[in-house]
Amino acid sequence: MKPSQPRVMEWTKSTFQPRFEHGDQAQAAHLYGTDDGSKLGAGFGRLTNASFEWTVQYDEIILVLEGQVSVKTETETLTAGPKDTIWLPAGTRVIYQAQNALIFYAIQPADWAQTNGEQG
Secondary structure, three states: OOOOOOOOHHHOOOOEEHHHHHHHHHHEEEOOOOHOOOEEEEEEEEEEEEEEEOOOOOEEEEEEEOOOOEEOOOOEEEOOOOEEEEEEEOOOEEEEEEEEEEEEEEEEEHHHHHHHHHOO
């Protein structure tokens, strides 16, 4: 697939959709990914009264824009506030927790759901 052209994605045009079975706890606004011919996926996420388990299927960087996010791993709890980042390598079992947070995320590979047969 040929890569898309460089472009600006305007915040005001971001559309948040519920992710997986977590409903309003986790919503995402997809920005870039496989439809751009990229191995890197990125978007914004909203976490509201969130507490849910997940096994990360990709390398992920989370940049907290607003609020506070905690990620419990099997060995520790990582807590980040505005302008802080959290790094999660593929295969990490986590519990995401946040009361009211806005994040930016980047994942690689962007096609993890197709590769693993998951609904993304």
